[in-house]
Structure formats: C-alpha cells, structure tokens
Amino acid sequence: MVFDAIAAAQSRDADVVIADTAGRLHTHTNLMEELSKVRRVAEKRLDGAPHESLIVIDATTGQNGLRQAQAFAQAVELTGVVLTKLDGTAKGGIALAIASELDLPVKLIGVGEGLEDLRPFDPNDFAEALVGD
Ligand SMILES: Nc1nc2c(ncn2[C@@H]2O[C@H](COP(=O)(O)OP(=O)(O)OP(=O)(O)O)[C@@H](O)[C@H]2O)c(=O)[nH]1
Ligand SMILES: [Mg+2]
Known part of the structure; x- marks a missing residue:
C-alpha cells in the first residue's frame, strides 16, 4: 500500500x-x-x-513509553517523537528518558484535538512547563 x-x-x-x-x-x-x-x-x-519515522507517544504514558520507543526504534530506525496530550495534566517527562536513552528528538507536540494543536516542539517552553519558571 x-x-x-x-x-x-x-x-x-x-x-x-x-x-x-x-x-x-x-x-x-x-x-x-x-x-x-x-x-x-x-x-x-x-x-x-x-525520510522521517516518527513514533507518537501519549504524554500520560509512564516508563512503558520508553520500552515502546526502544522496540519501535529497533523495528524502524526512528528519527523522532511526537508527544501528544500535553494539554492534560501530564507534563511529558517520558520525553526526557526517550531523548537520553535513545538519542531521539521530540519534533512535534499535541496540545488538543484540532489540526492546529499539533505544533513544533519548543525546548524552552517544554522545560518551563516541566519545572515551572
Ligand atoms: N486532548 C488531546 N487529545 C488528543 C491529542 N492527540 C490525539 N488526541 C485524541 O485522542 C484520540 C485518539 O487519537 P488518534 O490520533 O486516533 O490516536 P492513534 O494513536 O492514531 O490511534 P490508532 O490509530 O487507533 O492506533 C482522538 O480522540 C484524538 O482527538 C492531544 O494532543 N490532546
Ligand atoms: Mg491512528
């Protein structure tokens, strides 16, 4: 297909x-x-x-997200992560584990259900939301 x-x-x-x-x-x-x-x-x-193989990880996923990403990276040589559902209570700390363990960048984030809610990842905004300012 x-x-x-x-x-x-x-x-x-x-x-x-x-x-x-x-x-x-x-x-x-x-x-x-x-x-x-x-x-x-x-x-x-x-x-x-x-040219890109992105894995979509729900921000509410805990450590299982790391195991998922590891298995997908082995199957398809991932080039990045899409971290969705950051509009909820989850802060997406799993992205840090994935980035450090697998050396994979977060490329896009999801902050809602609309098309415009899929956005480029901004490391500064992410860090601020994670630890507070
Ligand atoms: N609030 C919120 N809802 C989201 C976000 N991303 C996806 N959703 C919602 O979550 C539900 C599932 O999203 P899908 O895109 O169908 O998920 P999927 O991983 O492609 O699912 P499958 O293709 O069935 O494996 C839908 O109702 C989406 O609108 C997000 O960033 N925030
Ligand atoms: Mg789908």
Missing part, C-alpha cells in the same frame, strides 16, 4: 507522503515485523524513504 501511495504521489508531483500506521503494542512481534516491512517497501519504491 505504501508502495502504491508513493507511486501515486510521484505521478502527481507531490512533495510529501504521510503513512499513518495503525497503533500496535510493541510486544506483538508479528505487527512489529509488519512495521519493518512498511519501511522496507517505502525504501524500495524511493531511495532514502522514509
């Missing part, structure tokens, strides 16, 4: 293809293998693809 999507995008001269994979538990080996396959298929259709 990602193969066809890239082909269609190329024939329409599109700049970006976003492949949104279905959520899965990192403990499900066959589904993690499927994820690696999506990556290999994209690579086969277009040199250098996928």
